Amino acid sequence: MPAITSASAPITLPRRRGRRLTGLLLHLRVLARRERLDQMLIEGADPLASEELTLRAYELSRPSHRRALAAGVDDAVRSAATRRRRSPAAPPLAREGIGSARAALAELARVLREEPVVAARGVALVRRLLTDGAGPLYVESGDAAVRAAADEAVRALRAAP
Secondary structure: OOOEEOOOOEEOOOOOOOOHHHHHHHHHHHHHHHHHHHHHHHOOOOOOOOHHHHHHHHHHHOHHHHHHHHHHHHHHHHHHHHOOOOOOOOOOOOHHHHHHOHHHHHHHHHHHHHOOOOOHHHHHHHHHHHHOOOOOOOOOOOOOHHHHHHHHHHHHHOOOO
């Protein structure tokens, strides 16, 4: 089970015995509120502040989820370089911004894959970077917004104790 970091120390998801229904309800609450929970983590909420935040931080920090996000970063860089659209439903990428931030995005993908413990806030930032169609990965701006977002996410990922 991956460690989740709070402001002070790594934590693990508590095990529940005999509470299958309670656990299911908790998972459903987290699923329904995941965007809000991610935003709370991005804003600096302690993952230990509630069961919902703890579970969401655990979900974000799982190695399989981190690998999927790293693959998404790699795919965005590849797609921007080849000018192919990832899917008809996907918003167009900010090709110029991604091109100038290739090194920062490569570092971001590497940290997601290789760091043994990362802060959930950083993973939430990466998820937002990849999914926010109005964010710097999709809206072209000449002010290095993609590089700044990638650098912020790397710093946040490495903030784990």
